Amino acid sequence: MKLTVLSRLINKPAYYIKIIISVLFLGGLFLLTSCDEEATVIGEDLQPQGDKFSVNYYDEFPVEVYTGLLDSLRTDETALAVAGEFIDPVFGTTKADFIIQVRLSGELVFSQEPVIDSLIVYLEITGSYGDTNSVMVINAHELKKDIYLDSAYYSNFNQEGLYYEDAVGSANYNASDTLIKIHLNNAFAGKIIDDSAALVSQEDFLQKFKGLYFTTDEPAGNGALTSFNLLSPLTSMVLFYHYPSSDTLYYEFSISESSARINLYSHDFSTADPAYRISHLDDNIEDSVSYIQGLSGVYTKLKFPTFENWRQDSLPIAINKAELVIKLSSDDPYSSEYTPPEYLDIKIRNEDGNFETVHDLVLGRYYFGGDLKEGVYTFNISDFFYKYLTGYYDDPTVYIFVNADYYRAGRVVLNGYNHSGKVGLKVTYTR
Numbered sequence: 001m002k003l004t005v006l007s008r009l010i011n012k013p014a015y016y017i018k019i020i021i022s023v024l025f026l027g028g029l030f031l032l033t034s035c036d037e038e039a040t041v042i043g044e045d046l047q048p049q050g051d052k053f054s055v056n057y058y059d060e061f062p063v064e065v066y067t068g069l070l071d072s073l074r075t076d077e078t079a080l081a082v083a084g085e086f087i088d089p090v091f092g093t094t095k096a097d098f099i100i101q102v103r104l105s106g107e108l109v110f111s112q113e114p115v116i117d118s119l120i121v122y123l124e125i126t127g128s129y130g131d132t133n134s135v136m137v138i139n140a141h142e143l144k145k146d147i148y149l150d151s152a153y154y155s156n157f158n159q160e161g162l163y164y165e166d167a168v169g170s171a172n173y174n175a176s177d178t179l180i181k182i183h184l185n186n187a188f189a190g191k192i193i194d195d196s197a198a199l200v201s202q203e204d205f206l207q208k209f210k211g212l213y214f215t216t217d218e219p220a221g222n223g224a225l226t227s228f229n230l231l232s233p234l235t236s237m238v239l240f241y242h243y244p245s246s247d248t249l250y251y252e253f254s255i256s257e258s259s260a261r262i263n264l265y266s267h268d269f270s271t272a273d274p275a276y277r278i279s280h281l282d283d284n285i286e287d288s289v290s291y292i293q294g295l296s297g298v299y300t301k302l303k304f305p306t307f308e309n310w311r312q313d314s315l316p317i318a319i320n321k322a323e324l325v326i327k328l329s330s331d332d333p334y335s336s337e338y339t340p341p342e343y344l345d346i347k348i349r350n351e352d353g354n355f356e357t358v359h360d361l362v363l364g365r366y367y368f369g370g371d372l373k374e375g376v377y378t379f380n381i382s383d384f385f386y387k388y389l390t391g392y393y394d395d396p397t398v399y400i401f402v403n404a405d406y407y408r409a410g411r412v413v414l415n416g417y418n419h420s421g422k423v424g425l426k427v428t429y430t431r
Contacts, residue, residue: 012347018291020212046235055320059426065416066305067292073296073406075263080407082263082295084216086130086223090276091284092269093291097227099160099262100202101147101211105254108199115239117248119181119189121169121212124234128422129409132175132340133263136216139167140182143211147250147260155265155296155406163213175224179234206275212237212261225409230261263407265295276333287331288419292344293411294402296313300414304425307396311389320428321387326400327421328375329331332413341410342378343403344370347394348384355399356383370403377414 081098088094120139123173141163147153169184198204229235236251269278279299280287302324328340343365347355360383361368369378381398388396402410415421 005402012358024145035075051368055430056188057426057428058334059424061304061306061424061425061427063304063417063425064302065286065287065418065423066284066301067069067278067281067291068288068299068301070296070299070401072154072156073265074152075155075265075296075406076151076409077149077257077261078263079229080126081214081228081230081261082129082225082265082407083228084128084136084223084225085215085375086134087217087224088130088222088338088411090278090332090338090380090413091222091291091297092267092272092277092422092426094171094225094293094295094297094316094409095216096295096409097112097215097264097309098228099143099147099211100230100255101206101260101261102151102209103256103259104205105252106204108193108251110193110196112243112313114193114241114243115248116189119186119192119239121185121236122179122234123180123182123228124232125173125178125229126227126229128175128224128226131219131222132224134219134221134224135172136224137170137172138180138182138216138217138225140169140212141165141167141213142188142209143213143214145190145345146206146210147262149258149260151260153262154298155263157264159264163365174227180228184237185279191371227337227407227409228281230255230259231257241334263295265297267295273415280354284340284420286416288416289331290404290414290416291411292341292400292414294341294405296405297402297411300400302398302400302423303353304396306383307388311391316431317389318430319382319386319389321380321426322382322428323426324379324381324423325397325426326377326423327414327415328372328377329413329419330421335413340372340412341402341408342372344372344379344412345401345403346370346379346381347401348397349395349399355401358398359387360384 054092081100082096083098085095086091106307111408137250145161145162168188169182173180173182173183192209193199195208198208203205235255240248242248269281278291278298291298292300328335345361346358348358351354360381361370367380382396384393387393415423417423
């Protein structure tokens with residue numbers, strides 16, 4: 001009977017096994033080395049010497065920096081509303097009002113003639129921006145005109161004849177408050193419930209009571225802008241009533257995603273301090289700084305005049321990374337008082353002239369950046385730059401806005417290209 005190789009090895013001393021393993025290892029190493037050398041030679045034969053891949057870096061792009069005025073911003077059906085008024089020494093006066101539609105939460109049926117105790121609007125506060133020591137006065141007005149959930153509304157929505165001038169309720173508040181209670185007068189409450197038929201039909205109720213318009217008095221000091229969570233369970237309108245022989249009862253009206261909601265904003269840049277206010281706005285004149293403000297305020301526009309040369313002369317290349325770097329301006333003495341936005345976004349104009357988010361941001365905040373770190377905003381616009389070079393985009397102009405500017409009131413002054421700490425674009429690419 002012939003023994004197999006394995007059985008023979010098992011019966012041999014251990015040093016024979018070590019010798020054989022060493023031979024196999026050296027042979028394998030030789031084969032791997034030979035294959036690797038062969039692959040290198042083949043690759044060199046296929047790739048011309050002049051076309052070898054090389055990683056390159058370039059950061060000498062000139063950038064034209066301008067400040068533009070945003071005439072309006074779509075602001076309907078946002079979860080947060082903003083109200084208030086404040087004066088910024090750099091950006092001037094900003095005023096914010098909002099509208100909410102109040103609906104029936106179910107049929108409201110009285111078993112007998114009710115006695116009204118109170119009608120109260122509760123608004124949950126989520127934050128304030130500006131002079132947080134200011135005491136503000138918010139007023140509720142009855143809306144005159146119909147508003148609709150399925151319609152688009154903008155921050156410059158025409159207010160002429162929109163609401164009744166006499167307020168139906170008011171309340172004082174400050175930045176430290178978490179909940180505002182606005183007591184609406186009993187005459188207004190009686191008007192809402194005097195038609196029993198309108199209290200069982202949503203359509204009839206909205207025809208009778210179209211909603212509430214909230215505005216604020218001019219502040220005594222610099223003022224502040226306050227955000228309210230309209231979709232919070234704490235935000236509501238509640239009717240308290242009783243019958244002659246009963247304890248107090250209540251009915252909670254609905255303020256929810258089914259309610260139409262609109263923010264309205266206005267700006268007056270002329271009230272800013274002449275030493276610090278915006279010098280060039282919408283005039284296509286470059287300055288050493290640029291400005292960005294939320295709530296349909298201003299934005300920064302960047303143009304790259306030499307991008308066209310890259311489109312014509314630099315392809316084929318692969319864009320490893322295109323990084324836009326912009327620093328906070330040291331020329332703004334109020335940057336610590338008015339906190340710069342935590343995030344900024346970059347948009348482009350589409351064929352219709354409307355702003356749309358760059359795809360880099362769609363890929364995620366972690367990829368895109370745009371957050372403030374140690375006085376610098378850094379944006380990854382690699383996808384935008386590559387798409388421009390390959391002809392997907394025709395216009396190499398980008399626009400910088402406050403993130404979620406339809407309800408965020410942040411503002412910031414940035415260095416321009418003419419500043420010593422100028423805005424820069426750094427591109428790493430492979431040719």
